[in-house]
Amino acid sequence: MTHAFPFSAIVGQDQMKLAMILTAIDPKLGGVLVFGDRGTGKSTAVRALAALLPPISAVEGCPVQSATRAACPDWVELPENAEIHEYPTPVVDLPLGATEDRVTGALDIERALVNGEKAFQPGLLAQANRGYLYIDEVNLLEDHLVDLLLDVAQTGENVVEREGLSIRHPARFVLVGSGNPEEGELRPQLLDRFGLSVEVRSPDDIDQRVEVVQRRDAFEMQPDKFLKKWHREDTRVRGAILTARDILPDIKVRKRELRDCAELCIALGSDGLRGELTLLRACRALAAYEGAASVTRRHIRRIAPIALAHRLRRDPMDEAGSVSRVRRALDEVLA
Amino acid sequence: MTSMPDPWAQVWQTLRLFAVDPVGLGGLVLRARAGPARDMFVAAMPDLGLPKQRLHRSLSDAELFASMDFAATLSCGRPVYRPGLLTKPSAYHLSMAERCPAELAAKLAAQLDAGQSCLVAFDEGADPDETLPLALSDRVAFRIDLTDLRITEPRDLGTDKLMAARAALPMVQTSAEDISTLVQLSTRLGIDSLRAPYFALRAARCNAALNGRLSLSIEDLEIAAMLVLSHRATCLPTSEPEPEEQAAEPPEPSTNNKGMPDQDVLVEAVRMALPDGILPSALAQRTTATGTGAGDSRIARQRGRPIAPRRRRPDGRSRVDLIATLRMAAPWQKLRRATQGRISVLPSDICLKRFETQTERLLIFLVDASGSAARARLNEAKGAVEHLLARAYSHRDHVALIGFRNSSADILLPPNRSLVLAKRRLAALPGGGATPLADGLHCAGLMAGSALKRGMTPTVILLTDGRANVALDGQRDRNKAAEDAELTADWLRASKVRSVVLDTAIRPQKPLQNLAQRLGADHIALPRSSAAGMTQAIETAVNT
Numbered sequence: 001m002t003h004a005f006p007f008s009a010i011v012g013q014d015q016m017k018l019a020m021i022l023t024a025i026d027p028k029l030g031g032v033l034v035f036g037d038r039g040t041g042k043s044t045a046v047r048a049l050a051a052l053l054p055p056i057s058a059v060e061g062c063p064v065q066s067a068t069r070a071a072c073p074d075w076v077e078l079p080e081n082a083e084i085h086e087y088p089t090p091v092v093d094l095p096l097g098a099t100e101d102r103v104t105g106a107l108d109i110e111r112a113l114v115n116g117e118k119a120f121q122p123g124l125l126a127q128a129n130r131g132y133l134y135i136d137e138v139n140l141l142e143d144h145l146v147d148l149l150l151d152v153a154q155t156g157e158n159v160v161e162r163e164g165l166s167i168r169h170p171a172r173f174v175l176v177g178s179g180n181p182e183e184g185e186l187r188p189q190l191l192d193r194f195g196l197s198v199e200v201r202s203p204d205d206i207d208q209r210v211e212v213v214q215r216r217d218a219f220e221m222q223p224d225k226f227l228k229k230w231h232r233e234d235t236r237v238r239g240a241i242l243t244a245r246d247i248l249p250d251i252k253v254r255k256r257e258l259r260d261c262a263e264l265c266i267a268l269g270s271d272g273l274r275g276e277l278t279l280l281r282a283c284r285a286l287a288a289y290e291g292a293a294s295v296t297r298r299h300i301r302r303i304a305p306i307a308l309a310h311r312l313r314r315d316p317m318d319e320a321g322s323v324s325r326v327r328r329a330l331d332e333v334l335a
Numbered sequence: 336m337t338s339m340p341d342p343w344a345q346v347w348q349t350l351r352l353f354a355v356d357p358v359g360l361g362g363l364v365l366r367a368r369a370g371p372a373r374d375m376f377v378a379a380m381p382d383l384g385l386p387k388q389r390l391h392r393s394l395s396d397a398e399l400f401a402s403m404d405f406a407a408t409l410s411c412g413r414p415v416y417r418p419g420l421l422t423k424p425s426a427y428h429l430s431m432a433e434r435c436p437a438e439l440a441a442k443l444a445a446q447l448d449a450g451q452s453c454l455v456a457f458d459e460g461a462d463p464d465e466t467l468p469l470a471l472s473d474r475v476a477f478r479i480d481l482t483d484l485r486i487t488e489p490r491d492l493g494t495d496k497l498m499a500a501r502a503a504l505p506m507v508q509t510s511a512e513d514i515s516t517l518v519q520l521s522t523r524l525g526i527d528s529l530r531a532p533y534f535a536l537r538a539a540r541c542n543a544a545l546n547g548r549l550s551l552s553i554e555d556l557e558i559a560a561m562l563v564l565s566h567r568a569t570c571l572p573t574s575e576p577e578p579e580e581q582a583a584e585p586p587e588p589s590t591n592n593k594g595m596p597d598q599d600v601l602v603e604a605v606r607m608a609l610p611d612g613i614l615p616s617a618l619a620q621r622t623t624a625t626g627t628g629a630g631d632s633r634i635a636r637q638r639g640r641p642i643a644p645r646r647r648r649p650d651g652r653s654r655v656d657l658i659a660t661l662r663m664a665a666p667w668q669k670l671r672r673a674t675q676g677r678i679s680v681l682p683s684d685i686c687l688k689r690f691e692t693q694t695e696r697l698l699i700f701l702v703d704a705s706g707s708a709a710r711a712r713l714n715e716a717k718g719a720v721e722h723l724l725a726r727a728y729s730h731r732d733h734v735a736l737i738g739f740r741n742s743s744a745d746i747l748l749p750p751n752r753s754l755v756l757a758k759r760r761l762a763a764l765p766g767g768g769a770t771p772l773a774d775g776l777h778c779a780g781l782m783a784g785s786a787l788k789r790g791m792t793p794t795v796i797l798l799t800d801g802r803a804n805v806a807l808d809g810q811r812d813r814n815k816a817a818e819d820a821e822l823t824a825d826w827l828r829a830s831k832v833r834s835v836v837l838d839t840a841i842r843p844q845k846p847l848q849n850l851a852q853r854l855g856a857d858h859i860a861l862p863r864s865s866a867a868g869m870t871q872a873i874e875t876a877v878n879t
Contacts, residue, residue, distance in 0.1 A: 039473060039528035043448055095400070096441050099643075107666075137441040137470075180470065202527045209522065210515045213533050217509060220359070 005219055006230035007048035008237055010041055011212045012203050018286075019196040019306050020049050021237065023174045025244045025285040030195030030278060031153070031175035033138070033310065040200045041212075042178040046134045049176075050091035052234055054242055056130055057086050063122040064129040064169050065090065073169040075120055090131030092124050092173075094149075096140055103145060104160050105167070120167045125158045128173040138177030138190075146190055149175070153193060195278045197310035199323065244288035251284045252294035260300055260334060267329040270311040279307040297334050304330055346376065347490045349477045349562050354381040354492065355500045355541040357426060360476040360534060361447055362454035364432070364467060367481035369459065376481060379489045381497060383453065388425035390443075392435050395643065399442060424451035432467040433460035440468035447474045476534035478566040500544040507540045513551045520560060520601050525569035535563040553600065560601040644686040659686035697733040697750050697791045698723070701779045702761070703799035703839070704740040705770035713766045716798045716839045723796065724757050733791065735782060736760055739775035741768035742809050746778065750786060769811065772803035773819035776827060783832040794833045797856075800840035801847030817846060824853040835859065 010017060019032045034042045058065040059072060060082045066072040069082065094103065105123030124133070133149075135141060141149075152158050158171040177194065191197070203209055219226045258280070265275045283299040292299070309322040353363055367373040400419035407415035421427075427443065429435060435443075435456075446452055454475055458467050466472065517532040517539070526532075539551050539559035548555070644656040646663065664684040671679040700720050704713060724734060734757050736748035747760040776797070783793035806815040807823070827834065836851040836858045838844060843860040851858035 037527055039530040095445065096438060136445055140438055140441050202529055206515075206519055206522060209529060209532070210511075210518045212529050213518055213536060214511065214514050216533055217514065217536060221505065 004047045004051045005044050005216075006227060006234050007045070007052040008233035009215050009219070009226070009230045010045055010048065011215060012208050013041055013045065013200055015306055016042070016045055016198045016200055018302075019198050020045060020176075021241060021289060022196065022282050022285045023176075024049070024053055024241050025289055026248060026281055027172070027174050029174070029281055029285065030193065031177070033191070033194040033197040034176070034178040034200060035180070035197065036178075036200030037180065037202055040202050042200060043136055046091070046132075046176050046178065049132070050089065052238055052241075053089035053091075053132075054238055055086040055088050057084050058130070059083075060085050064126045064171070065131070066170075067130075071170075073167075075167055075169075090128055092128040092131065092133050094124055094133055094135045094141075096135075096137055096142075098124065098145070100145065100148065103148065104158055106160070106162065107165055118164060120160070120165055122169070123158075125152055125171040125173070126169055129169070129171050131173055132176055133173045134176045135178070137179050139179040150190060150193060191310050192272075192274065194310065196282060196306045198306055199309075240289060243291070244285065247291070248285065248288045251287045251292070253280065253284065254294060257283070257295050257297065257300060260297060263333045264300070264304060264329055265308070267333055268308060268312055268326060270308055275308050275311045279303060282307050301330055301334065342484055343487050343490075345562065346479055346481070346484075347379075347492065348558065349479055350379065350381060351492055351497065351545060352538050352541040352558075352562065353477060354383060354497045355544055356504060356537060357383040357385060357453040358424075358451060359537045360453070360541070362426075362456065362475035363477035363479060364456045364458050364472055364475055365479050365481065366458040366460065366466075367479075368461075371486045372481045372484050373457070375486055375489055376479075379492070380455070381492050381494065383426045384501075385424060385426040385453065388420055388427050390420060390427050390429045392429075392431055392439060394420065394439070399439075421446050427452060427454045429454060429456045429467075429471075430459075432456035432458045432471070435467050435471065437468055437470070440470045444470045444474055447471075473528050473530055476538055476563050480566075496545065500541065503544045503547070503549075504540065506549055507543045508550045509536060509540060510550065513539065513556060516556060516601070517559070517564075521564055521567075523602065524564055524567070526564065526567045528567075531564060531567050535559040538563050557601055642689050644688055646683070646685065647687045656686045656688040660684050695733060695791045697735060697783075697786045697793040699735045699737065699750075699779050699782055699786075699793055699795045700724075700757075700761075701737045701739070701744075701775050701795055701797045701799075702764065703770060703772070703775070703797075704738045704764050704766045704768075705800075705802075706740075706767045707770065707800055707802050713839075716837070717761055717764070719837065720761055720796075720798065721758060724761075733786075737775060737778050737782070738764045739771050739778070740766070741771070742774075742805060743771055744775040744778040746782070750782070750791075769805045770799070770803050770816075771805035771809075772799060772801075773807045773816060773823045774805070775799075776820060776823040777807065780823065780827045780830065780832060783827070784830055787830070787832070792833075794835065795827065795854075796835045796837065797854075798837045798839055799847065801838065801844040801850065802840075803846075820850060821853055824850055828853065828855045 007017070016032075016034055019034075023029050023032055034045070036042060056065065056067075058067060059069055059078065061078055062072050062076055062082070064073060064076075065087065068084070069078065072078060101123065103124050105121055105126055108119040108121035135149075152171050153173075153175055156170060156172045158169055160167040175194065203212070215226075261276050261279050261283075265273075265279070268275075279300070280295075282303045283295045286299045286303055287293075287295045290299075305323045305326045308326050312322045312325060349363065353360055365373070365376065367376070398419060399421045401416050401422055407417075421442065427446075429443070443454060447454060454471065456467050456471060456475070460466050472478070514532070514536060517535045521532045521535065535556075536559070539555040542555040542558050543549070543551050546555075644659040660680060661678065663686055664678060664680045667681075667684075668679060671681075700723070702716060702720060720736075733750045734748070735746070735750040736757055737744055738747050739745070747764065748757050776795075779795045779797075783795060786793040803816040803820045804811060804813050806812050807819045810816075834854045834856040836847060836854065836856045838847050838858060838860045840847070840860075843858075848858050
């Protein structure tokens with residue numbers, strides 16, 4: 001097993017890193033979509049996140065990582081003395097070639113053949129419960145899988161009704177998708193489900209580019225030394241995430257900021273209320289991360305582009321893109 | 336080494352570097368048609384230290400990833416899995432890479448990202464815009480073009496030397512200046528991806544290892560620039576740095592005194608590696624970023640590329656996928672208590688074969704040549720259509736041209752692929768007269784309908800200023816005309832014909848917006864759009 005590139009060693013791409021940290025603080029934000037050019041560190045960031053996240057405590061041997069024995073689904077046969085252990089937060093890769101069986105889980109054929117009994121073999125959705133589900137090239141995913149994921153992401157529960165099985169289990173995960181818009185668009189239905197979306201670009205700055213190549217080179221050549229060097233910084237980020245999780249419920253949102261959020265969404269004409277809700281949640285998570293007592297306009301300013309840009313009606317003639325539309329609206333509303 | 340007159344020398348050099356660090360360098364793209372030169376190249380391929388694995392574009396997931404071996408499963412009575420082609424690290428040889436679909440490219444890219452495999456892609460494309468997906472070409476360091484090369488004697492690459500270099504590779508040190516030189520160079524060459532300078536660095540390191548050096552020299556950087564960066568370049572810097580570039584990096588000469596002269600040598604090296612200073616591959620890659628000229632993929636029953644079979648009841652028209660059916664039944668044999676030597680298959684096990692075919696696209700240009708439109712901007716509309724035609728041509732789309740003026744619509748060009756013909760007919764289209772919009776839509780609808788029947792995917796592109804004043808029956812009645820146009824629009828939409836409305840009026844018209852809505856089409860106001868923006872809008876409309 002090769003080590004992941006350290007999260008804090010990723011040069012620039014602050015928005016992407018911020019979005020990922022926010023989902024770690026509040027998993028209910030609804031996932032991150034990272035769209036951008038090739039070679040901008042999209043996949044690197046997701047894989048680095050896995051190493052950064054604090055461990056979760058789960059019942060030993062439970063296929064869906066339940067926190068307590070009582071929370072385990074009834075079809076799980078646990079040994080009598082199953083203990084609760086700490087496990088790393090699951091980050092599960094959903095390969096494009098995955099079959100439906102592999103994703104939802106299916107009949108355990110081995111047990112069916114050998115013992116002649118009907119048993120459930122959990123799939124990727126079970127593995128990803130309480131963690132992250134990462135789909136690279138999400139825009140190329142087959143349609144029937146996308147529908148399935150949408151359904152599960154919305155209900156937080158995976159229902160399997162096939163091959164004579166009738167099984168349900170919790171599947172609450174943060175969906176992280178990445179892709180390159182040149183290779184295909186994402187359906188608006190799926191786009192809207194992602195809480196935050198980030199567009200990444202290759203850095204224009206020479207020094208930054210040099211730094212990227214330098215760090216990558218150092219990592220590939222002497223991974224141990226490099227990991228050690230960045231360990232402290234990674235620990236600091238992890239600590240900040242844990243603290244933020246603790247104080248998250250105490251973050252106050254005043255009426256004025258609520259109004260700002262609503263006005264912003266009206267000005268942008270985003271569909272539905274999901275935009276406001278996500279914006280608010282993300283602002284709260286950011287305030288917690290920064291250790292602030294309440295959400296301020298500064299937080300809104302920072303979050304709005306990543307929470308709203310993908311919810312706007314597409315305007316093909318607007319060369320500037322959605323992010324600058326959000327910026328313009330911000331300047332007007334928060335003037 | 337600075338002068339590289341012999342292209343074969345470059346080929347051998349590339350192979351040597353590749354052999355030293357195959358996984359780190361990702362792989363290479365070999366652009367060549369099947370022929371003796373390619374055979375020789377393949378024969379000369381050094382040992383990469385990885386098992387060779389041939390792949391082709393129509394491999395299914397079951398073959399790529401682990402799947403159940405149904406014969407073994409049946410005989411053993413327990414599930415036996417066959418490893419997929421991608422499950423163990425190998426050197427993938429992908430034939431006909433220019434036809435590699437995006438899905439396979441994504442799977443291979445993930446495999447390359449895992450950092451244990453490398454890819455040798457055989458690109459047999461004939462046209463410059465026929466290349467393998469960018470997701471793959473970006474992840475491999477080298478590109479070799481054998482198109483115009485004559486066969487020569489294969490060179491012995493020296494296995495011992497390669498092995499020694501492989502062992503020495505981790506010892507080679509790189510300095511901050513080396514990295515900064517390569518990054519700056521790739522920026523000056525207009526290369527966006529950061530994988531490029533990184534691959535160049537690795538290639539330079541391999542070259543140093545081959546020559547028994549422990550740090551990079553200018554010669555290593557030169558060779559890396561020539562072999563890794565030159566084919567990615569999208570612009571060539573002039574010998575004197577441009578004024579704004581100087582302004583952007585004023586402190587450079589002082590801090591990086593050693594770096595700057597290097598750069599010019601390196602740019603020279605890149606220039607030399609390119610035939611006559613043109614940037615063929617890079618330009619082609621830019622233009623083929625979207626679309627492949629194919630219409631919708633659709634699931635077919637009888638022909639096309641096989642895709643995963645589905646469990647369905649036989650409907651008499653589809654073919655039963657025997658193997659998938661047996662595979663479905665296999666695990667249940669013991670439970671069903673099948674007698675020895677017999678397989679018990681239930682109707683619920685039956686899988687049907689499914690195929691995917693791609694339809695061809697047809698763009699129907701419906702051009703308003705009435706008096707009002709002519710006065711407004713018929714010529715600009717013609718220019719826009721020409722632009723789109725060029726685009727359609729490069730995507731192998733069929734095009735058709737319908738003009739409407741006075742009392743009726745005329746088919747100026749039936750669906751075909753001739754760009755020249757379309758251009759000529761368009762230029763000859765006179766302006767003036769009334770606007771029989773409804774008849775134009777009707778005509779386009781009939782054409783689209785017949786195209787649908789032939790299995791094409793038609794899209795109607797309507798250019799008008801929206802002031803319909805001739806009804807379907809030829810009467811000059813503004814209200815009736817508008818009503819007829821809307822009814823025809825409804826009919827078009829109901830027959831599932833996609834359309835785009837380009838508004839050529841000076842001010843966008845409300846009635847036309849309504850019409851676009853009834854057509855279910857995008858409404859694009861021409862005066863406010865750039866040529867590129869318009870093309871993109873149409874691309875989206877056509878591709879979705």
